[in-house]
Amino acid sequence: MKAKSLEDVQKLLQEQGYISERAIAMSVFLAMKLSKPLLIEGPAGVGKTEVAKVMARALDTDLIRLQCYEGLDSTHALYEWNYQHQLLFLKMQEGEKRSPESLEETIFSERFLLKRPILQAITHHRDPVLLIDEIDRADEEFESFLLEVLSDWQVTIPETGTIKASSRPQVILTGNRTRELSEALRRRCLYLWIDYPEFEKELAIVKTRVPEIDERLAQQVCSFMQALRQMKLEKVPGVAETIDWARALAAMHLTHLDEELVADTLGIVLKDWQDMRHTQDSLSDLLEKTGVRSKLM
Numbered sequence: 083m084k085a086k087s088l089e090d091v092q093k094l095l096q097e098q099g100y101i102s103e104r105a106i107a108m109s110v111f112l113a114m115k116l117s118k119p120l121l122i123e124g125p126a127g128v129g130k131t132e133v134a135k136v137m138a139r140a141l142d143t144d145l146i147r148l149q150c151y152e153g154l155d156s157t158h159a160l161y162e163w164n165y166q167h168q169l170l171f172l173k174m175q176e177g178e179k180r181s182p183e184s185l186e187e188t189i190f191s192e193r194f195l196l197k198r199p200i201l202q203a204i205t206h207h208r209d210p211v212l213l214i215d216e217i218d219r220a221d222e223e224f225e226s227f228l229l230e231v232l233s234d235w236q237v238t239i240p241e242t243g244t245i246k247a248s249s250r251p252q253v254i255l256t257g258n259r260t261r262e263l264s265e266a267l268r269r270r271c272l273y274l275w276i277d278y279p280e281f282e283k284e285l286a287i288v289k290t291r292v293p294e295i296d297e298r299l300a301q302q303v304c305s306f307m308q309a310l311r312q313m314k315l316e317k318v319p320g321v322a323e324t325i326d327w328a329r330a331l332a333a334m335h336l337t338h339l340d341e342e343l344v345a346d347t348l349g350i351v352l353k354d355w356q357d358m359r360h361t362q363d364s365l366s367d368l369l370e371k372t373g374v375r376s377k378l379m
Contacts, residue, residue, distance in 0.1 A: 087111075090111075091111040095110070095140065098136045099290050100129075100133070103283070106133065106274065106276065109272055109273075109274040110137060113254075113272050114137075118271065119255055119272070120254050120272045120274060121256075121272065122254065122274045122275075123257045123259055123276075124275055126317075127322035129322075130276055133254060134213040138211040143211060144210040144211070146206070147199060147215060149215050149216065150219045150220040151219050151220065152219055153221070154219075154221075156224065159198055160198050160201050161195055161196060161198055161201045162196045162198065164195070164196050167194055171189060190241035195239075195242075204237070204245070204247035204251065205245065209249045209250055210249065212253045214253065216258060217255045218257040229267060229270065278311055278321070279321060285301060287324070288300050288303065288304060288325060291328075295328050295331070296332070299332070299336055302338060305373060310361065310368065313360065313368075314360075315352070315360070316357050317357060319353075323350065323352075324351075326350050326351075331343075341366065348362070
């Protein structure tokens with residue numbers, strides 16, 4: 083592990099362009115130091131997944147991602163057999179005098195095993211970062227299965243036996259709180275909550291991720307986003323939308339916002355038609371509140 087202190091972690095995150103608060107750096111440092119999973123929760127688009135990506139780059143290791151969804155089961159997370167190749171192999175062996183036992187041993191060997199993210203992580207040639215993204219989208223049954231893997235670091239494949247971890251992945255779990263996770267899972271993890279950033283932090287993120295943006299425009303974009311999140315929206319835009327909007331405006335070589343421009347580009351920031359209508363109806367007041375008009379006068 084490259085990071086031997088909290089300061090090392092802060093430096094590594096900074097070098098990777100991740101604007102980090104001390105609490106984030108501390109959580110990452112302790113997760114690595116204690117070899118414990120880190121559960122990160124918060125609104126969508128605030129940089130939870132990015133923590134795992136940055137950690138993998140900072141530690142110069144591979145990122146293995148398991149995207150969770152409703153109905154996800156252990157088969158899709160662990161392994162599957164390549165049935166088509168198995169059938170093709172058996173077809174090719176017709177006429178060969180091989181015993182059933184020999185054929186069975188061959189078709190259920192690693193040659194025909196499709197490793198899914200969790201099995202990839204524990205059999206990796208070096209300690210990777212395992213990102214279990216949006217764990218709250220999976221059901222409780224999968225959560226229970228995950229607990230066993232995280233506790234024992236081994237998996238059992240009925241046809242071949244138990245595979246013990248050859249590497250110990252650094253696990254990052256993310257969630258948007260679409261459902262409450264079990265206490266058993268929470269107890270096994272360190273916990274980090276990432277909220278929408280304050281103005282100064284969001285401005286620093288924009289200037290880091292979109293270095294070509296005009297200073298005045300960057301401030302107006304962040305000020306507008308801060309005000310927008312105070313409205314009652316179905317889907318509150320995160321930092322990811324701020325960056326997308328800033329990048330689009332910078333690509334057009336603009337230097338400031340105005341009402342027409344904001345109205346024309348709201349689709350980059352808002353992804354719900356009711357939010358669009360509500361914001362468009364309140365756009366004049368919203369811009370007045372953020373000081374955009376006064377800066378243009």
